[in-house]
Amino acid sequence: MYGSIEYIESNRSSHMVVEVFKTNVQTKRIAKMIIADLSQLLPNARINFDLEDCDNILRIECQQLTIGEVIEIVERCGYSCSVLE
Numbered sequence: 001m002y003g004s005i006e007y008i009e010s011n012r013s014s015h016m017v018v019e020v021f022k023t024n025v026q027t028k029r030i031a032k033m034i035i036a037d038l039s040q041l042l043p044n045a046r047i048n049f050d051l052e053d054c055d056n057i058l059r060i061e062c063q064q065l066t067i068g069e070v071i072e073i074v075e076r077c078g079y080s081c082s083v084l085e
Contacts, residue, residue: 019065020084021058023065023074025049030079034058041066055084 025031031049038047038060045062058081060070067083074081 013040016061017035017065018059018061019023019067020080021070022055022084024060025056036076037077038070041069041073043083057084
């Protein structure tokens with residue numbers, strides 16, 4: 001259903017992908033819990049929430065990202081998550 005986004009290294013420089021998700025996470029406590037879970041899947045990623053945004057943004061920056069796994073982890077915690085378009 002969801003694909004993997006991956007940028008292959010060229011000329012020995014690594015490329016980062018940034019993906020932004022809309023969520024219904026509303027508290028810092030829950031955001032920290034979800035970030036901890038996502039960090040296990042993506043140990044070298046930069047992960048943060050913007051809970052002041054109307055879409056409660058989850059932003060992930062990393063070299064390889066599997067969108068479906070991110071959504072599954074957030075939903076397993078009981079919250080909605082979809083790619084922000």
